[in-house]
Amino acid sequence: MSYKIPGRPFVFGMTRVLLALIALSPVSAFAQPVELTMWHHEREDIQQVLEKVAAGFTAANKDIRIKSSQYKTEDLRTQFQTAAMGGGGADTVLAPNDFGGPFAVMGIIQNVDTWANMGRFSKAAAAAVTDPRGKAWGVPVSRGNHLMLFVNGNIVAKAPATVEEMVEIARKHTSAKDKRFGLAYNLNEPFWFVTFLGAYGGRPLVSGKPELGSEAMTKALALVRGFKFDSKIVPPDCDYACADTLFTEGKAAMTINGDWAVQQYREKFKDKLIIAPLPKLAATGQSMAPMVSGKYLFFNKRLSGAKLEAAKKWAEYLVSAPVQELLLKETQRLPSLAALEGAPAVKADPVLAATEAALANGQPMPLDVEMRVVWDAIRPQLQNVMAGRAESTVAAATMQKDAEVKIKEMKQ
Amino acid sequence: MIPVSTLADAFYLLAATILMVAALEFSLWWIWTFWTHRLFIPASAGVGSVGLWAAAQAGFLASPVRAALIGAGAGLLAGLLGRFAIRGRYRLPVLLLAPAFSAVSLLVIYPFVFQFRLAFAGLNMFTMADWLAGGELGWVGFRNFVSVFTTSPLQTISFWGLLGRTFVWTGVNLVFHVGFGLALALLLARVVRGRGIYRTLLVIPWAMPQVVAVLAWRGEFHPQFGFVNAFLHTFGIPSVNWWSDPVPVFISCIIVNIWLGIPFMMIVFLGGLQSIPKSYYEAAAIDGASALRQFREITLPMLRPVVVPSVTLGTIWTFNNINVIYLMTGQNGGNEYADILVSALYKSAFAYSRFSFSAAFAVVIFAILIAITLIWMKVSRGTESVVAR
Numbered sequence: 001m002s003y004k005i006p007g008r009p010f011v012f013g014m015t016r017v018l019l020a021l022i023a024l025s026p027v028s029a030f031a032q033p034v035e036l037t038m039w040h041h042e043r044e045d046i047q048q049v050l051e052k053v054a055a056g057f058t059a060a061n062k063d064i065r066i067k068s069s070q071y072k073t074e075d076l077r078t079q080f081q082t083a084a085m086g087g088g089g090a091d092t093v094l095a096p097n098d099f100g101g102p103f104a105v106m107g108i109i110q111n112v113d114t115w116a117n118m119g120r121f122s123k124a125a126a127a128a129v130t131d132p133r134g135k136a137w138g139v140p141v142s143r144g145n146h147l148m149l150f151v152n153g154n155i156v157a158k159a160p161a162t163v164e165e166m167v168e169i170a171r172k173h174t175s176a177k178d179k180r181f182g183l184a185y186n187l188n189e190p191f192w193f194v195t196f197l198g199a200y201g202g203r204p205l206v207s208g209k210p211e212l213g214s215e216a217m218t219k220a221l222a223l224v225r226g227f228k229f230d231s232k233i234v235p236p237d238c239d240y241a242c243a244d245t246l247f248t249e250g251k252a253a254m255t256i257n258g259d260w261a262v263q264q265y266r267e268k269f270k271d272k273l274i275i276a277p278l279p280k281l282a283a284t285g286q287s288m289a290p291m292v293s294g295k296y297l298f299f300n301k302r303l304s305g306a307k308l309e310a311a312k313k314w315a316e317y318l319v320s321a322p323v324q325e326l327l328l329k330e331t332q333r334l335p336s337l338a339a340l341e342g343a344p345a346v347k348a349d350p351v352l353a354a355t356e357a358a359l360a361n362g363q364p365m366p367l368d369v370e371m372r373v374v375w376d377a378i379r380p381q382l383q384n385v386m387a388g389r390a391e392s393t394v395a396a397a398t399m400q401k402d403a404e405v406k407i408k409e410m411k412q
Numbered sequence: 413m414i415p416v417s418t419l420a421d422a423f424y425l426l427a428a429t430i431l432m433v434a435a436l437e438f439s440l441w442w443i444w445t446f447w448t449h450r451l452f453i454p455a456s457a458g459v460g461s462v463g464l465w466a467a468a469q470a471g472f473l474a475s476p477v478r479a480a481l482i483g484a485g486a487g488l489l490a491g492l493l494g495r496f497a498i499r500g501r502y503r504l505p506v507l508l509l510a511p512a513f514s515a516v517s518l519l520v521i522y523p524f525v526f527q528f529r530l531a532f533a534g535l536n537m538f539t540m541a542d543w544l545a546g547g548e549l550g551w552v553g554f555r556n557f558v559s560v561f562t563t564s565p566l567q568t569i570s571f572w573g574l575l576g577r578t579f580v581w582t583g584v585n586l587v588f589h590v591g592f593g594l595a596l597a598l599l600l601a602r603v604v605r606g607r608g609i610y611r612t613l614l615v616i617p618w619a620m621p622q623v624v625a626v627l628a629w630r631g632e633f634h635p636q637f638g639f640v641n642a643f644l645h646t647f648g649i650p651s652v653n654w655w656s657d658p659v660p661v662f663i664s665c666i667i668v669n670i671w672l673g674i675p676f677m678m679i680v681f682l683g684g685l686q687s688i689p690k691s692y693y694e695a696a697a698i699d700g701a702s703a704l705r706q707f708r709e710i711t712l713p714m715l716r717p718v719v720v721p722s723v724t725l726g727t728i729w730t731f732n733n734i735n736v737i738y739l740m741t742g743q744n745g746g747n748e749y750a751d752i753l754v755s756a757l758y759k760s761a762f763a764y765s766r767f768s769f770s771a772a773f774a775v776v777i778f779a780i781l782i783a784i785t786l787i788w789m790k791v792s793r794g795t796e797s798v799v800a801r
Binding site: 082085105106107188237239372373380383386387409411412 | 555651656
């Protein structure tokens with residue numbers, strides 16, 4: 001049996017199509033404006049604000065368009081990481097500073113200190129994205145991303161000043177039978193837990209090394225364990241959604257949440273919302289210390305030429321004073337510019353003033369890649385303690401050992 | 413309006429694809445036209461070498477010298493295959509299949525081969541920058557494979573712990589999927605009125621997007637406010653910490669996956685049942701065979717060609733099911749009490765960025781799955797026909 005191979009007309013036809021495609025491609029590339037992609041993990045309402053800002057930018061720069069895409073937090077990190085490793089991914093990423101550490105080590109973003117004037121930003125905002133060699137890896141867009149105490153003014157008239165006072169107030173407003181609680185927060189999540197560690201003077205990572213087996217850690221674990229088993233002021237097992245729902249529905253008098261929730265709670269509680277810095281622990285005289293970072297614009301390593309110039313323009317636009325003021329007004333997030341620290345718009349607004357005050361006791365979120373391991377070492381032991389399966393001292397020692405082993409393995 | 417860069421990229425991709433397919437078709441034409449020529453094999457090596465060198469010069473590949481060497485090797489291999497294996501046969505089918513084969517090569521075969529290569533390298537978060545800057549992947553021998561068996565892919569649980577849990581996960585799920593799937597199929601096969609409605613209702617878990625279904629279930633397993641604990645309370649059973657106690661976390665994942673997996677088996681078995689001729693049962697009934705005997709002697713053997721592939725598929729899917737565990741345990745960064753091999757693999761690659769370790773881990777999982785499938789095919793005699801037995 002024989003078959004006929006496609007003849008010359010087929011080959012000529014295909015060649016013509018190919019030449020036409022090649023000829024058309026550069027024409028269309030030059031004829032159109034530059035499109036800059038930006039991936040982020042913002043909520044729907046914040047995304048709308050960003051789109052509004054992007055529209056303003058395009059109006060001022062007719063040849064540049066911003067196309068933003070929203071991801072879940074973990075997806076944003078893994079998707080960008082995977083795509084950028086293959087030479088793709090978004091041109092820019094708007095994310096918290098701790099994304100920058102791994103991205104920088106992996107060589108998938110570029111440093112910005114060669115062209116961005118980092119001196120104009122708040123010291124804390126700039127420090128949170130600068131590595132020990134002095135290289136800055138992102139442009140600060142907002143300050144904060146920190147946890148605060150939110151109080152339902154309909155239930156509690158005044159925010160507690162100390163942890164002990166917070167427990168007392170919470171005890172009064174807890175009724176397990178009615179499923180009402182004095183305090184609700186993301187019990188098993190280390191980002192929430194380390195605020196209590198700070199009240200004992202502890203820090204999870206110091207100079208790139210885990211500090212989890214400390215006495216401060218043992219005491220902090222015992223404290224949060226007591227919330228569940230002794231004073232019983234928190235729901236027995238509560239994640240972010242649970243705490244958020246209980247507080248929004250008025251079934252929790254107080255909650256610990258981040259600056260990203262300010263807008264939402266403000267709309268819900270109006271003038272009955274009380275925001276306060278996380279309280280001080282009277283026993284140590286030290287305040288609970290939330291992790292502080294903010295949102296930063298990171299630049300894909302492969303960006304160059306016209307696209308890089310467009311990305312720089314976009315960054316400059318985002319941190320210009322009018323846009324920063326707009327973002328403050330519409331997103332309730334503190335601006336990154338040093339000139340706007342304690343700005344009249346912040347001072348005049350009790351909620352924003354409280355948000356800024358809450359920053360004062362914060363600890364900068366480390367940029368180190370080891371932080372990821374530290375979070376994952378704390379989490380299972382924190383869960384064990386909160387489930388009554390482990391003693392605080394044992395849990396602290398175990399998390400230190402786990403973190404050391406994992407950091408070593410990660411570098412192999 | 414289509415954005416500019418997208419349009420330009422689309423043109424570029426289309427042109428590159430057409431060029432690749434054209435190169436492949438040219439290679440095949442070359443093989444079938446000149447395979448009997450005495451200089452065919454060295455000429456093939458030469459053409460391959462020049463072809464890839466030209467591609468490198470045009471900017472498609474990094475190093476022209478290396479490209480030329482790889483091209484010569486590929487050409488030599490193609491020449492040997494053309495002369496001694498293909499021998500001028502199957503022209504048209506192969507020419508027609510070539511575009512699809514090139515797509516499969518790009519999307520499946522290349523990543524698969526690269527994964528093997530990666531398993532012997534030392535790529536992680538700290539070496540990634542050097543590699544991206546044009547450095548070598550390097551060779552570390554079997555170090556990653558040793559690490560797979562001696563270190564934890566997650567925080568504490570070992571490979572062997574994960575393997576045991578994966579077997580439990582796969583076994584329990586399959587027993588329930590097949591058991592309930594067959595029972596429901598047998599019931600539906602007998603129902604005449606309203607069969608379509610029942611079938612639609614029973615297929616809902618399968619038709620629903622998995623993310624939606626699993627997250628809804630996660631809510632139902634909430635220790636404080638979920639339906640499951642509320643239901644247990646009515647029998648005086650105290651609350652179970654479905655979210656944070658090791659065993660309940662795993663059980664909750666299994667329950668959800670059982671719920672999700674039954675409809676597929678039910679539909680497949682129902683199809684199989686409907687294809688068994690009624691006359692077999694009528695003849696058996698005339699001979700006085702009981703319902704149980706009919707099931708054992710007619711239904712089960714006749715269903716075997718359907719059961720074997722569906723159980724094989726079910727085993728592979730369940731063994732590789734990351735969605736349910738990922739979503740039920742609080743996604744990336746949640747607890748590791750329900751993690752199985754594949755979810756641990758995902759976390760080791762994307763949470764800890766241990767790329768070469770994860771590649772070795774994936775190779776090990778692949779080998780396990782191949783072994784299970786081969787044993788199962790052998791034991792079940794699934795590739796044999798019913799008549800042949």
